[in-house]
Amino acid sequence: MVRFKNRWLLVEFLQVPAPLPGQTTRQPEDLTSKQIWAALKQSILTHFGDTGWGAVGSSLTIKYFSPRTNLCIIRVARDPHKIAWASVTLMTAIDGRKFVPHVVHVSGTIKQAQLAAIRHNREVVARYRARAKTPGTRTLSLRARIETSMIETYY
Numbered sequence: 001m002v003r004f005k006n007r008w009l010l011v012e013f014l015q016v017p018a019p020l021p022g023q024t025t026r027q028p029e030d031l032t033s034k035q036i037w038a039a040l041k042q043s044i045l046t047h048f049g050d051t052g053w054g055a056v057g058s059s060l061t062i063k064y065f066s067p068r069t070n071l072c073i074i075r076v077a078r079d080p081h082k083i084a085w086a087s088v089t090l091m092t093a094i095d096g097r098k099f100v101p102h103v104v105h106v107s108g109t110i111k112q113a114q115l116a117a118i119r120h121n122r123e124v125v126a127r128y129r130a131r132a133k134t135p136g137t138r139t140l141s142l143r144a145r146i147e148t149s150m151i152e153t154y155y
Contacts, residue, residue: 043087073117
């Protein structure tokens, strides 16, 4: 029996704000994994054609997407994973809304992708807390907060 080897891409979709402050925009609805998959398929077809889609299409799946954090875990076969990675990077819009995709981590197992997502979210929360400088909270540096949260994770 042959085992299929995969790569797992952890991608964060950063929404681009409206270009003009006075311009009215519709209230953004939450993204769905189906919309991301369709936009990724279109990006692969646009930039790599039918050959690229043939190499990636059978193994491409969206395994996890959080509309709150806009983090997404994408599974793709190991050999053509660079095609999927490039297509994610070249995406500019999903369902008519502009996004900037940021590939946070690439791993060989979903467990490592999940751990990278947790680390990334903790870093983002620590950055927001440090920027807010809310009174009454502990004032730890970003590095100290990350180290503390990493120790709590493993014990």
